[in-house]
Amino acid sequence: MKSRETLIRLKKFQVDEKRRKVAQIEAMIAEFDRMAADLEREIKVEQDRAGIHDPAHFAYPTYAKAAINRRENLKRSAEELRIQLEDAKLGLGEAFDELKKVELLDERDQMREREAENAAEQAELDGIALMRARGAPA
Numbered sequence: 001m002k003s004r005e006t007l008i009r010l011k012k013f014q015v016d017e018k019r020r021k022v023a024q025i026e027a028m029i030a031e032f033d034r035m036a037a038d039l040e041r042e043i044k045v046e047q048d049r050a051g052i053h054d055p056a057h058f059a060y061p062t063y064a065k066a067a068i069n070r071r072e073n074l075k076r077s078a079e080e081l082r083i084q085l086e087d088a089k090l091g092l093g094e095a096f097d098e099l100k101k102v103e104l105l106d107e108r109d110q111m112r113e114r115e116a117e118n119a120a121e122q123a124e125l126d127g128i129a130l131m132r133a134r135g136a137p138a
Contacts, residue, residue, distance in 0.1 A: 004106050011099035018092040025085045032078040039071040 046064040047053045055065060 004102070004109070008099070008102050008106060011095065011102050015092065015095045015099050018088065018095045022085065022088045022092055025081055025088055029078050029081045029085065032074045032081065036071045036074040036078070039067045039074070043067045043071065 043064050046061045046067065050059070050061045050064070052060050054060065055068065
């Protein structure tokens with residue numbers, strides 16, 4: 001039984017680790033999206049300030065070009081993280097399924113033990129009742 005309890009603790013730890021990983025990736029995606037939105041606003045402000053909205057124009061602001069590149073890099077990174085997030089969620093689901101299997105096995109074993117204890121107790125009580133019915137002292 002000790003090994004089963006240890007296995008359950010291990011599976012719970014694995015589920016918790018995978019949950020943390022999913023949460024961490026989600027937080028990183030949200031941060032990248034926020035940063036990309038901030039850069040989008042900065043690009044708009046810089047374009048409005050310069051009065052040039054065409055990145056191909058020779059006088060297009062250098063800061064706006066750099067911000068566009070940075071924004072695109074952030075968007076690309078966020079998309080890559082979304083792929084990792086899907087993988088992490090699949091891993092979490094698998095870890096959760098494994099935990100449930102072990103918990104069900106443990107529950108089944110405990111039920112068998114209780115049934116065996118109850119059967120032994122009932123047999124003992126039946127023996128006492130039989131002895132009394134025969135007139136022997138208990």
